[in-house]
Amino acid sequence: MEADRVTRRLFILFALAAGLVAVCALTWTLAWKSGIDTLRHAAAVRGDRTTAALRSTLERYESLPFIVGEHPLVQDVLVDPKPEWIDAANRYLEDVNRHARATTTYIIQADGMCIAASNWRDKDSFVGVSYRFRPYFIDAVKGGVGRFFGIGTISHDPGYYVSQPVRRGGKIVGVAVVKLNLEWFPGADSGEPLLVTDDHGVIFLSSVPAWKYHTMRPLPADVVASIDRTRQYARQIIAPLPAHVERVLQDDADIVRIGGGIGGGIGAPRYIETRRALGVPDWNLVTMSPVRPVVVATRSATIVTGFAWVSLCLLVFYWRQRRQRVKEVMQSRAMLQKAYAMLNERVAERTADLSQANEQLQREVQERARAEAELRAAQDELIQASKLAALGQMAAGITHELNQPLAALRSFSDNTRVFLERGQYAAAHENLEAIGSLTERMGKIVNQLKLFVGRARPRSLRSPVASALRQALALLAKRLAGVSVSLTLTDRTAGTVGKANTVGEPLVVPFDPHGAYPGLVAQCDDLRLEQVLINLIGNALDAAADAASPRIAIDIEAQAATIAIRVRDNGPGIPEDVMPRLFEPFFTTKEMGQGLGLGLAISSSIARDCGGSLVAHNEPDGGACFVLTLRRAQVSAARVAATDV
Structure with a gap:
């Protein structure tokens, strides 16, 4: 029984293999014949089209030598080659050749010598060359039409030559020839x-x-x-x-x-x-x-047919196997339905767990948002508290600034009353002008204090650096007494300071806070920039207080897209253990009552809010250096011109 089954399987495999060979052989034969017939038909169509194009080209120039030979000038010059007639014939052939768009047109005497040609101007002209050995000349001299393809003996260019005999009085006196270049074909x-x-x-x-x-x-x-x-x-x-x-x-x-x-x-x-x-x-x-x-197409068709035969056999085998497994599928369907019900129960349980986790996550997100809002509010309060603390430190300096104008104002007013009683009106007028100037100065001092205290000032996000630095130095004028302050401007882009500089080389000039720098504008609120500068300069004053000769250097570097402000001092520098916590809120190295530890933290926050940065490092020669980098605002040409005026 087992042997019969093996024999039957071997017979089936042999029959399938024989069928595969027969189908592939038949496909190869039919595809090869069809491909060859198609290729021959395409070649025939292509040959007809090409032959027609070539015949049309040749026939178009077939009669040109005859027309040239019928011209009286050509006949005259072949009979009597006078120099003036030869020159006229050359020009005539040149004109005919140009209009006919041929390669060369020339005439040959009966003895085989060329006496005129369209290329008479060229170095390789045919004039004076003997062509009696050329078949087209021999055929034309005998009275027939010469047709010949060959390589030129003078120009060495291949071409097709058409010739016609030139007759005068019934006698052949020469040959007219036209050469065509068929290399394009x-x-x-x-x-x-x-x-x-x-x-x-x-x-x-x-x-x-x-x-x-x-x-x-x-x-x-x-x-x-x-x-x-x-x-x-x-x-x-x-x-x-x-x-x-x-x-x-x-x-x-x-x-x-x-x-x-x-x-x-x-x-x-x-x-x-x-x-x-x-x-x-x-x-x-x-x-x-x-x-x-054709071979590739035939091979592909044979391969596809072979795969189709194999696929058909596999399909039949699959169909038989499928019938055997249908019963197994019916038996396993009940088990699958049971497993599906269990899966639904597990999905429902997992969905409930995910819903609870989602609700908890939403609560955490709400708490996080509320915490962030409270943090922002606390930060605003800390900024205001820092400004009030700085206001207390500046109160003494502002009081000192107001005492001097008030004393002068009292003196000028007393003198003015005396001058009026004496009738000295000119002197009184001068005192009144001085009183007005002192009043304006006091107003500016008080206005600076009012602007600094204000909480809800609109933000223009465009702050002139010179103006902000001037206000900061004015508010810290009392503390700056006795301190050496140097201000420099490094311009790495032409036009910032109104002076030309070589491309790639910076221009370093002294910086004047009272000068006009229309292009030196930072993208930051002016009041917040003043606050940062006050904190940095104040810290520099505190650091250099114990130095024998306290010095502060303020360097401004103008790049194309950024403005960097460096504040350096000659103090002891920043300790290594303090550097990592320098910008933490409420961290300070000052004694109790001299600072809250918020100045640098708030300054760093302001720099980040404006799209910039605030970093610190120690100088190699001693002292600390704080670098404030802000984005540079783009100022239009009209605005710059208005500022310059």
């Missing part, structure tokens, strides 16, 4: 090789340059001697192509192999060679259609 359709052979079988036009001046078949010795005698192809070596006819088809078509050594090797490419006669002249048009696409 094979390039019109270079997708597949295209050849044109002469009456000897020599290839003189080819879309494959390496095949030119070869023959499709070996030439007899007398034909080779005739080609050499007429110098038809100049010094070209005429040799047969390495071609081998593999199969002869109908209607002047063969399957040939070209290349791979003499006679065409086994691995050489195959072509369908189709020949078509042009008639007059006695040329043949040969189209070479590669067979490889």
